[in-house]
Amino acid sequence: xxxxxGMAADLDRCNGCGACVVACAAENNISTVGAEQAALGRAxxxxxxxxxxxxxxxxxxxxxxxxxxxQCDNAPCEPVCPTYASHHTDDGLNAQVxxxxxxxxxxxxxCPYNVRFFDFFNPSWEKPLQLQLNPDVSLREVGVMEKCTFxxxxxxxxxxxxxxxxxxxxxGEITPAxxxxxxxxxxxxxxxxxxxxxxxxxxHSPRGSKLLEDLGTLPKVTYLPRDTEA
Amino acid sequence: xxxxxxALPASEQVRSDLLRPLLQTSWKFYVLVxxxxxxxxxxxxxWVTQMTLGFGISGIRWPVYWGxxxxxxxxxxxxxxxxxxxxxxxRLVNAGWxxxxxxxxxxxTAFALIIGAxxxxxxxxxxxxxxxxxxxxxxxxxxxxxxxxxxxxFFAINTYxxxxxxxxxxxxxxxxxxxxxxxxxxxxxIYGVLALGxxxxxxxxxxxETAMQIMAVxxxxxxxxxxxxxxxDFSMAPVPMWQTTIFGPYFVAGAIFSGIAGLxxxxxxxxxxxxxxxxxxxxxxxxxxxxxxxxxxxxxxxVFNERLVTYYGNGASEMQVFWRTQRLTFAPLYWTMVVCNFxxxxxxxxxxxxxxxxxxxxxxxxxxxxxxxxxFLIIVPSLGHKYLPYSFGTYSPQPVEIVIxxxxxxxxxxxxxxxxxxxxxxxxxxxxxxxxxxxxxxxxATAEHPLGETHA
Numbered sequence: 291x292x293x294x295x296g297m298a299a300d301l302d303r304c305n306g307c308g309a310c311v312v313a314c315a316a317e318n319n320i321s322t323v324g325a326e327q328a329a330l331g332r333a334x335x336x337x338x339x340x341x342x343x344x345x346x347x348x349x350x351x352x353x354x355x356x357x358x359x360x361q362c363d364n365a366p367c368e369p370v371c372p373t374y375a376s377h378h379t380d381d382g383l384n385a386q387v388x389x390x391x392x393x394x395x396x397x398x399x400x401c402p403y404n405v406r407f408f409d410f411f412n413p414s415w416e417k418p419l420q421l422q423l424n425p426d427v428s429l430r431e432v433g434v435m436e437k438c439t440f441x442x443x444x445x446x447x448x449x450x451x452x453x454x455x456x457x458x459x460x461x462g463e464i465t466p467a468x469x470x471x472x473x474x475x476x477x478x479x480x481x482x483x484x485x486x487x488x489x490x491x492x493x494h495s496p497r498g499s500k501l502l503e504d505l506g507t508l509p510k511v512t513y514l515p516r517d518t519e520a
Numbered sequence: 521x522x523x524x525x526x527a528l529p530a531s532e533q534v535r536s537d538l539l540r541p542l543l544q545t546s547w548k549f550y551v552l553v554x555x556x557x558x559x560x561x562x563x564x565x566x567w568v569t570q571m572t573l574g575f576g577i578s579g580i581r582w583p584v585y586w587g588x589x590x591x592x593x594x595x596x597x598x599x600x601x602x603x604x605x606x607x608x609x610x611r612l613v614n615a616g617w618x619x620x621x622x623x624x625x626x627x628x629t630a631f632a633l634i635i636g637a638x639x640x641x642x643x644x645x646x647x648x649x650x651x652x653x654x655x656x657x658x659x660x661x662x663x664x665x666x667x668x669x670x671x672x673x674f675f676a677i678n679t680y681x682x683x684x685x686x687x688x689x690x691x692x693x694x695x696x697x698x699x700x701x702x703x704x705x706x707x708x709x710i711y712g713v714l715a716l717g718x719x720x721x722x723x724x725x726x727x728x729e730t731a732m733q734i735m736a737v738x739x740x741x742x743x744x745x746x747x748x749x750x751x752x753d754f755s756m757a758p759v760p761m762w763q764t765t766i767f768g769p770y771f772v773a774g775a776i777f778s779g780i781a782g783l784x785x786x787x788x789x790x791x792x793x794x795x796x797x798x799x800x801x802x803x804x805x806x807x808x809x810x811x812x813x814x815x816x817x818x819x820x821x822x823v824f825n826e827r828l829v830t831y832y833g834n835g836a837s838e839m840q841v842f843w844r845t846q847r848l849t850f851a852p853l854y855w856t857m858v859v860c861n862f863x864x865x866x867x868x869x870x871x872x873x874x875x876x877x878x879x880x881x882x883x884x885x886x887x888x889x890x891x892x893x894x895x896f897l898i899i900v901p902s903l904g905h906k907y908l909p910y911s912f913g914t915y916s917p918q919p920v921e922i923v924i925x926x927x928x929x930x931x932x933x934x935x936x937x938x939x940x941x942x943x944x945x946x947x948x949x950x951x952x953x954x955x956x957x958x959x960x961x962x963x964x965a966t967a968e969h970p971l972g973e974t975h976a
Contacts, residue, residue: 331581331913340910357908366758372668373652390662392652393575393645394670395585399903400757404583404911408645410576432574433645502907505758 293449293459294382295440296482296510297469298492299356303476306339306354310468310477314358317441317467319427321413334407336438337468353516356477358468359384359405359438360501360509367397367406375435382482382510383440391434398435402502406437440479441466461487482510531952534799535698538944538951541794542699549941556934563927566920567642575645577920584903584915588925589643590753594895595778596636596928597677597750598771599888602779603629604684605743606811608736617807619950620799624790625783626688627945631935632782633681635928640673642924669752676749680742687735690728693718694949747775754898760837761830761902770822774891777815777861781887784808786936788881790945799946805880812883813869820862840905849914850901853893860890 314320314337323332337358344351365384367376375391378384386406398406412432415423423429426443430436448464461480469477480489492498493512500509570577580587603625610618641647653674655664664671696715700708718724751771754762784805791800827846830838845854864886868874904914917925939945 327576331583332576333582338910340908342910357910369665369667370669370757372664372670372674374662374665390652391645392647392649394640394643395580395645396668396670396753396757398583398585399759402758402907404906404908407582408575408580408585410580411574431646435645505907507758 291483292380292382293484294482294510295361295445296382296480296489296493296512297358297361297440297466298478298489298498298512298514300476300478300492300514301353301355302514302516303474304339304354304356305474305476306341306352307473308339309471309473310337310356311335311339313467313471314438316422317424317427318439319413319423319429320436321409321429322416322419323411324416327410332410334409334436336405336407336436355501355513356468357403357405357501358511359440360403360507360511361438361440363508363510364506366400366402366505366507370396370400372396381445383442383445384437385442386435386437386439388428388430388434388436393433393435395435402505402507406435409434409436459484534951535702535948537796537798538946538948539699539702541940542942542944545941549937552937553934556930556937559930560927560934563924563931566923566927570642570920571647577918579916579918579921581913581915583906583911583913584900586643586899586903587915588896588917588921589639590899591892591896592925592928593636593639593643594750594771594899595892596632596639596932597747598775598778598891598895599782599932600629600632600636600680600684600779601743601747601772601775602632602783603627604680604687604739605629605776606780606783608687608739608743611732611736612740617804620796620946621783621787621804621808622950623688623691623943623947624786624945626684627936627939628779628782628786629684630681630688631932631939633677633684634935635931637677637681638928640670669749669756672749672752676742676746680739680746683735683739683742687732687739690731690735691947691950692943693728694720695944695947698948699944744772747772759902759906760835761826761841762898764826764829766822766826766829770826773815773818773822774894777812777819778888778891780808780812780815781884781891784812784880784884785888788877790940791877794940794945796946799951802877805877806875809869809875809880809883812865812880812887816862816865816869816887820866823858823862837905837907841902844901844905845897850897854897857890857893857897860886861894862890864890 340355480487498512607622697718700711748768751767755767868883
């Protein structure tokens with residue numbers, strides 16, 4: 291049975307620290323764009339922590355929601371791409387093939403979650419960030435679209451190893467950078483086709499819901515809101 | 521049979537009037553071409569700069585990934601609907617008044633399509649790989665994604681462009697022959713090649729008529745499908761106020777609307793500059809003005825429909841976009857659009873006293889501005905306000921986009937000026953149609969017979 295990668299985000303645990311955002315940028319060679327471009331809205335955050343305030347002062351409640359590519363089963367970004375740069379893999383990921391992308395940006399317009407980021411310039415890093423580039427992740431040139439891959443390089447590394455050792459994959463063996471860096475353990479990653487996995491259990495939790503579920507995109511990220519919703 | 525009524529210039533007069541722009545060139549022509557050419561070169565330089573420095577010098581940003589370029593794309597493809605579609609319909613119903621109008625209209629189609637088709641290239645992140653949209657058997661063993669509306673665009677626009685060029689070229693053959701027969705030297709050789717051996721035999725006339733009938737019938741569904749497919753670029757994506765079933769007909773109506781406006785402006789300029797008062801009568805403008813009035817009402821109906829249904833449905837994300845255009849950030853542009861596209865044409869074209877050439881031109885300029893704004897207001901507000909409030913954003917155009925936009929208008933004018941220099945902009949043989957042995961054709965319009973009824 292093929293794997294079906296999914297994630298769960300326990301919003302009761304998320305404290306909005308942003309470690310996942312930093313870890314993601316480091317792991318995936320996400321180039322920095324500088325303060326000026328970031329102010330224009332060209333910063334690239336494959337995962338971001340959305341902050342929402344609720345209520346009137348002084349009775350204000352702050353809510354965090356880490357948002358990354360939802361790896362939809364019915365992804366609006368996929369059919370619109372004229373070159374198959376955005377396509378579905380056998381294990382359910384929304385792959386983005388940088389070398390095939392010609393930069394129509396149609397996928398990003400079709401994405402309801404706004405989790406796709408365009409490379410407006412060739413990548414560059416402020417020194418000494420260039421020294422920590424990850425050799426497992428390709429760089430993206432100007433004019434292509436990039437987005438969260440669920441750290442496909444880590445998934446591949448582990449599944450290849452597991453196949454070589456001819457054994458079953460253990461739950462929790464694969465950790466994307468955001469999951470690994472989450473101190474509060476709000477993010478859980480695993481195989482949704484394995485009914486015993488932590489992520490399977492959480493995604494079937496009665497607390498669970500999907501982001502913009504009514505659009506019918508069938509996301510593979512489950513959000514578990516706070517228990518104490520008033 | 522060839523007894524012309526007094527207002528209709530004799531055929532020799534027609535020839536000398538309409539061939540004059542080809543044979544005489546004033547210094548003003550060179551100044552104009554140099555001026556327009558400079559703007560076009562500036563636009564090309566802007567595009568090269570964008571490719572060299574990176575797409576970031578444009579105003580596009582997360583999450584508004586389409587802006588001026590896609591607006592221009594839809595706008596120019598819309599303008600292209602003037603010509604071939606109007607000309608084809610008028611040919612099919614054999615409206616006699618069409619004769620001086622058809623060619624200026626068909627030329628608009630050809631050039632507006634070429635300019636519009638540039639924008640999918642200009643807006644690409646990596647335009648040097650645009651050929652990956654072509655369905656060719658490649659070493660990568662990958663075909664284009666036939667589920668993508670952008671690939672549908674590719675086929676639709678190419679079909680329409682091929683058809684329109686044929687539709688434009690076919691009725692030019694007898695006129696090329698007329699120029700060939702009057703010219704000498706190099707010019708004679710060039711027009712001789714272009715005329716494809718036209719000698720005006722009855723067989724050739726018969727074949728030309730048949731070919732034009734076939735093309736006129738074939739081009740209408742193609743034209744309708746093109747702008748429907750352009751509208752699919754938007755309505756196929758789950759974006760608030762994009763995903764609506766009305767976009768197909770709404771875009772086609774808007775395209776014809778802006779196309780008529782573009783045609784009226786072009787005709788008025790030609791009439792003034794080339795002194796074609798004897799051929800382009802006020803009645804031509806009045807007729808096109810009435811057509812524009814109908815399209816204004818149709819456009820108003822579609823907008824009312826789209827807006828009311830959205831408002832009544834009251835979807836959370838749709839209402840964000842709705843109010844942003846109706847009352848908030850984009851309200852000034854929105855209400856300018858409503859005035860330009862609905863109030864102005866309704867008042868000017870609706871009251872017969874105002875339906876003069878000047879009135880038609882004023883209303884047309886309004887419609888062209890309004891229809892450009894309409895495309896902008898469809899694209900940008902929706903992309904800036906998709907679903908998650910955290911990722912709301914906006915867009916403001918940068919110099920590179922403005923220069924390229926201005927450059928396309930200059931390119932359109934330049935191509936038109938050059939065309940009018942090398943080809944009779946009014947079909948000579950159609951105006952003198954009564955003299956060739958073709959089947960019963962309704963003669964052209966005159967002052968006494970404004971619609972070109974039989975008056976021979």
